[in-house]
Amino acid sequence: MDEGARDRVGLGWRPELAADIHMAIERFDVLEVLADNWFGASRRELSLLRALSRDIPVALHGVGMGLASAARTAEARLDAMARLVERVAPESWSEHLAFVRSGDIEIGHLCAPPRCPETVDGAVRNIRRAGAVVGTLPVLENVATLLDPPASSLGEPDWVARILKAAAAPMLLDLHNLYANAVNFGHDAAAYLEAMPLDRVTHVHLSGGRLVTTGDGVERLLDDHLHDPPDPVFELLERLAARSTMSLTVVLERDGAYPGFDVLTAQVQRARVALARGRAAAARESSVRPRSVRCAQ
Amino acid sequence: MSARDVEGVLAALYTNAEFRARFLADPAEACRAWNLSAQEVASLASIDRAGLELAVRGMEAKRAARPRGPVRSLFALLSGRR
Numbered sequence: 335m336d337e338g339a340r341d342r343v344g345l346g347w348r349p350e351l352a353a354d355i356h357m358a359i360e361r362f363d364v365l366e367v368l369a370d371n372w373f374g375a376s377r378r379e380l381s382l383l384r385a386l387s388r389d390i391p392v393a394l395h396g397v398g399m400g401l402a403s404a405a406r407t408a409e410a411r412l413d414a415m416a417r418l419v420e421r422v423a424p425e426s427w428s429e430h431l432a433f434v435r436s437g438d439i440e441i442g443h444l445c446a447p448p449r450c451p452e453t454v455d456g457a458v459r460n461i462r463r464a465g466a467v468v469g470t471l472p473v474l475e476n477v478a479t480l481l482d483p484p485a486s487s488l489g490e491p492d493w494v495a496r497i498l499k500a501a502a503a504p505m506l507l508d509l510h511n512l513y514a515n516a517v518n519f520g521h522d523a524a525a526y527l528e529a530m531p532l533d534r535v536t537h538v539h540l541s542g543g544r545l546v547t548t549g550d551g552v553e554r555l556l557d558d559h560l561h562d563p564p565d566p567v568f569e570l571l572e573r574l575a576a577r578s579t580m581s582l583t584v585v586l587e588r589d590g591a592y593p594g595f596d597v598l599t600a601q602v603q604r605a606r607v608a609l610a611r612g613r614a615a616a617a618r619e620s621s622v623r624p625r626s627v628r629c630a631q
Numbered sequence: 632m633s634a635r636d637v638e639g640v641l642a643a644l645y646t647n648a649e650f651r652a653r654f655l656a657d658p659a660e661a662c663r664a665w666n667l668s669a670q671e672v673a674s675l676a677s678i679d680r681a682g683l684e685l686a687v688r689g690m691e692a693k694r695a696a697r698p699r700g701p702v703r704s705l706f707a708l709l710s711g712r713r
Contacts, residue, residue, distance in 0.1 A: 403635075403638060404633075404634035404635040404638060405635050405638065433638050433642075435642065436635070436638045436639040436641070436642035436643075437639060437642070439639075439642040439643060439646055439647075440646075441642050441645050441646055441690065442646075442690065442693065442694055443645070443686075443689075443690045443693060445641060445642075445645065445686075447634065447637075447638050447641075448634050448637045448638070450634055452633075452634035452635075453634045456634070456635075479682075479686075480682045480685045480686040480689070481678070481679050481682035481683050481685075481686045482679050482682065483641070484637065484641075484671075484674040484675045484677070484678050484679075485634065485637045485670070485671045485674045485675065486674075518682075546685050546688070546689070548681045548684050548685060549684070550681065552681035552685075554681070554682065554685050556685070556689060558689075
């Protein structure tokens with residue numbers, strides 16, 4: 335880890351949590367705000383969000399651009415984010431490696447496109463244009479999918495790595511999305527993590543989900559943001575911290591079925607512990623290696 | 632290859648129950664409206680039906696849920712108004 339670099343942990347800001355967050359803001363290093371909910375806000379309301387960003391670093395998180403598509407992202411959506419970034423002055427903004435519409439069809443959900451060279455090229459074009467319009471590149475998040483996208487010639491880690499390398503963009507690694515895709519499609523989660531472009535990961539999401547079942551009894555893990563992050567997600571966070579040389583900004587996401595606020599702050603603290611354990615493991619390994627070299631001589 | 636058209640088929644599958652029923656009955660016929668390669672049609676025909684069922688169920692539940700408005704909550708909170 336770079337000297338002076340510092341990991342941070344925060345929470346996704348939600349209206350249901352606003353009062354508790356306000357009263358305990360010192361417990362968080364960063365807050366993440368869902369950008370699309372603010373595109374139609376008044377100037378006065380945006381000024382309050384900007385005031386919040388002066389008290390604590392704020393990251394904007396978009397869900398409606400559909401950047402990872404062979405189709406071109408609409409200019410109006412990039413302009414909306416650009417205006418919000420200009421008014422709120424967040425420290426970063428992020429979006430998803432997903433498509434959300436096709437032609438006149440609005441899916442209303444983050445969907446995995448076919449993972450192929452054509453969507454790599456389309457994503458890179460959209461991301462570069464988004465960066466030019468907004469003024470900074472987005473941090474890009476992997477998505478969970480219940481359906482392995484057809485017409486795919488690339489595995490997910492390879493597809494993600496190609497896009498981020500070509501766009502020179504950072505990654506928001508959602509560890510529950512990674513875990514769900516690993517569980518659902520028969521991958522070892524730790525190996526799946528190692529296959530991702532970890533040198534590009536600057537941000538992390540933690541969330542939870544539940545098993546869902548078809549009428550025929552087929553089970554899949556759904557990333558619903560309505561449950562606590564499971565133990566494997568914290569284990570993946572520790573593993574990431576042991577491997578990464580980047581400072582990591584970790585955000586706990588919860589969209590409903592809220593537990594007591596003390597439960598959420600305990601999960602934030604558990605993330606801090608996982609990060610510290612991972613960093614300590616990396617430090618132990620790097621301190622051992624030079625002695626091994628000396629002994630070999 | 633036309634990834635854009637594959638995205639179109641997926642979008643229709645996720646949102647249009649009538650199209651989805653036609654597709655599940657005869658995928659190749661249902662895909663005629665798009666400019667797809669034979670390989671793409673074959674891949675779509677062997678789509679993960681369990682995943683599709685669960686994805687559609689989740690999306691329909693999400694569409695049925697009311698959208699939230701966080702802005703007023705923050706304004707009310709920080710201005711002391713309820």
